[in-house]
Every structure is written in structure tokens, then in C-alpha cells.
Amino acid sequence: MNPFSEAKGDTMDAFLFRFEMLVKAHNWPEDKKFLALSNLLTGxxxxxxxxxxxxxxxxxxxxxALLKKFLCTAADYNVKFxxxxPTNTEDADAFISRLETVFDK
Structure with a gap:
């Protein structure tokens, strides 16, 4: 897995989601998760x-702490929702899908 990079357009919530999928696939214990994640952090x-x-x-x-820093808490998603x-490139279905995702978070 590549390190987290805001410059490349990574978002912390998506990055952590991918990281947790990797953790689940490898069945890592809790203590290994901290070390593995810390090695993927930059900036x-x-x-x-x-x-x-x-x-x-x-x-x-x-x-x-990462979710709080990168504005991915429940309160932050409430504001985002x-x-x-809609963006210029979103049709109604895409906008609704994005709203549902933000609402669920």
C-alpha cells in the first residue's frame, strides 16, 4: 500500500478504509496495525x-487523531452534508450518491 499523500489527492477517510481492508485481509493483530499505519504517514x-x-x-x-485533523468526524460530515x-461534472444520480455517502459517515 502506498503512503498517504494529500498531494496526490488522497483523503484520510478513504485511505483508512483501504488500510482497514488490508488489515482484515492479512488478519493483523491490534498492535501491528499501529506500527503498519504509522509507517504509511507523511507530511x-x-x-x-x-x-x-x-x-x-x-x-x-x-x-x-487523523480523522479529527483531516476533518472526517461526524460533525465535519454534518457540515459537508x-x-x-452538485459540481459541474455531476449528474443528479452522482450527486445523490455522494450525499448518501456523506450522510452515512
């Missing part, structure tokens, strides 16, 4: 890792 996401205390160095804490407008 701003790596700075998030560096802010965690020793007690917070778990996969769950790292995931929550309420302010969503």
Missing part, C-alpha cells in the same frame, strides 16, 4: 503521529 499526517503521547500510541487513538452542492 501533516506524520505530524499527527508525533503529537501522540506514549499512552496514545494505539491504532484507535491514531485513527481518531448541509453545504453540499
Amino acid at each position: 501533516e499526517s506524520l505530524k499527527v503521529l508525533q503529537t501522540l503521547s506514549v499512552e496514545q500510541q494505539t491504532y484507535s487513538c491514531l485513527k481518531q 448541509r453545504t453540499a452542492v
Whole structure:
């Protein structure tokens, strides 16, 4: 799996979704998930890792900190849902699909 890269258009929620699919496929234990994810972080996401205390160095804490940093919390999705407008390249079905995805998150 490639490292997280905002410059290449990665979004944190999609990146973590792919990462968790990989974890499930390999049946990794909880302690291995933290180390594996930390090795895939660069730039701003790596700075998030560096802010965690020793007690917070778990996969769950790292995931929550990353989601918060990259505005992927329930409150952030609430705002995204309420302010969503169709793009020039979206038809009605695509816009509705995007709204459903944001609503579910």
C-alpha cells in the first residue's frame, strides 16, 4: 500500500478504509496495525503521529487523531452534508450518491 499523500489527492477517510481492508485481509493483530499505519504517514499526517503521547500510541487513538485533523468526524460530515452542492461534472444520480455517502459517515 502506498503512503498517504494529500498531494496526490488522497483523503484520510478513504485511505483508512483501504488500510482497514488490508488489515482484515492479512488478519493483523491490534498492535501491528499501529506500527503498519504509522509507517504509511507523511507530511501533516506524520505530524499527527508525533503529537501522540506514549499512552496514545494505539491504532484507535491514531485513527481518531487523523480523522479529527483531516476533518472526517461526524460533525465535519454534518457540515459537508448541509453545504453540499452538485459540481459541474455531476449528474443528479452522482450527486445523490455522494450525499448518501456523506450522510452515512
